[in-house]
Amino acid sequence: MRECRLHAHSISLLLFIVAVMVVGCSTQKFVPDKEYLLSKVEVKSDVDDVDAAMLHQYVRQKANSKWFSLFNVPLGTYSLAGKDTTKWINRTLKNIGEKPVIYDSAQARLSCQDLLTAMHNMGYMNASVSLSKKISGKKIALKYDVHPGEPFYIRNVDYVIDDPVIEQLLGLRDSSKWGLHRGMKFTVANLDNERKRITNLLQNEGYYRFNKDFIRFSADSTANL
Numbered sequence: 001m002r003e004c005r006l007h008a009h010s011i012s013l014l015l016f017i018v019a020v021m022v023v024g025c026s027t028q029k030f031v032p033d034k035e036y037l038l039s040k041v042e043v044k045s046d047v048d049d050v051d052a053a054m055l056h057q058y059v060r061q062k063a064n065s066k067w068f069s070l071f072n073v074p075l076g077t078y079s080l081a082g083k084d085t086t087k088w089i090n091r092t093l094k095n096i097g098e099k100p101v102i103y104d105s106a107q108a109r110l111s112c113q114d115l116l117t118a119m120h121n122m123g124y125m126n127a128s129v130s131l132s133k134k135i136s137g138k139k140i141a142l143k144y145d146v147h148p149g150e151p152f153y154i155r156n157v158d159y160v161i162d163d164p165v166i167e168q169l170l171g172l173r174d175s176s177k178w179g180l181h182r183g184m185k186f187t188v189a190n191l192d193n194e195r196k197r198i199t200n201l202l203q204n205e206g207y208y209r210f211n212k213d214f215i216r217f218s219a220d221s222t223a224n225l
Contacts, residue, residue, distance in 0.1 A: 030100045036140035038063050038101040043115075047148040050122070055146060058114040060107040064100065103140045115146055121188040124148040152186040169205050170198060191217055 031037050041063050045052040056062075112129045119127035126149040134141040157180045161167040171177045179194035195212035202210045 031102065031138045035138075036103045036135060037138055038103045038142070039136075039139040040141035042141075042143040043146065044143060045146045045148065049151075050119075050124075050146065050148050052146065055115060055118065055144075058118050059111045059144065060114070061101060061104060061111070103142075108142065111144065115144060119146065119148055122148075123151040123153075123185040123187040125152045125186075126150065154180060154182060154184045154186050154190075157182060166202065166207075170201060 038061055041056075041059055041061065043052045043055045043059060045055065108131060112131055115129045116127060119129075128147045128149070130145045130147070132143045132145065134143075157175075157178060159167075159170075159172045159178070161170070161172065167173070175181075179197045180190065184190055192212075195215045198215060199210055199212040
C-alpha cells in the first residue's frame with residue numbers, strides 16, 4: 001500500500017509539473033507590450049583565471065529560477081494565478097510562485113558597470129565588458145562577455161611612516177615582514193588585507209583607536225614587471 005501511495009504521489013507531482021509547464025507557456029500575459037521576459041542570463045570570461053560563475057553575483061537581474069535547471073515551475077505556478085487577488089487560491093499561487101522577471105535595460109547597464117568594477121578590484125585594470133542580447137518572441141536572453149586583459153602587478157612598495165615608534169613596532173625596516181611585495185597582483189583584497197594586518201598589530205600594541213582607514217595607498221602598478 002505504501003508503494004502505491006508513493007507511486008500516486010509521484011504521478012500527481014509529474015502531472016502538476018506538466019500542467020505548470022503548459023501554463024508557463026502563457027506567461028506572456030504578464031509581459032507588457034514592447035517589453036520582454038528575461039529567460040536566460042550568462043556570464044562568460046575569455047580568461048581561465050577568472051571564474052565566470054563567481055561573476056554572476058554582480059549581475060543585477062537574474063532569470064526566473066528553474067527546478068533541476070530544466071523546469072520553470074516557480075514561474076509557471078505564478079502564471080496559474082488569476083488576476084482577482086481577493087481569491088485565496090490566486091494569492092497563494094502568487095506567493096509560492098515567482099513573478100516574471102521583466103528585462104530592464106538600466107539594470108543591464110549597471111550590471112556591466114558592476115562587472116567592470118569587480119574586474120578592476122581583481123587587478124584587471126584594462127578589462128572590458130560587452131553585452132549581447134537574443135530576442136525570441138516576448139523573451140530575451142542576455143550574455144555578458146568579460147574580457148579581463150592582462151592583470152596588473154605591484155612594481156614598487158615603500159612604507160612612509162612619520163612616527164618612528166610606530167615604524168619600529170611594525171618592523172617595516174625588514175621587508176620580509178611587509179604584507180605587500182613586488183610581483184603581487186594589484187587587487188583591492190591584497191591592499192585591504194595589509195590595512196587589516198597593520199591595524200591589528202597596532203591595536204595589539206595599545207593603539208586601540210587606530211583604524212584601517214588611517215592608512216592610505218599610493219601604489220605604482222604595471223602589467224609588465
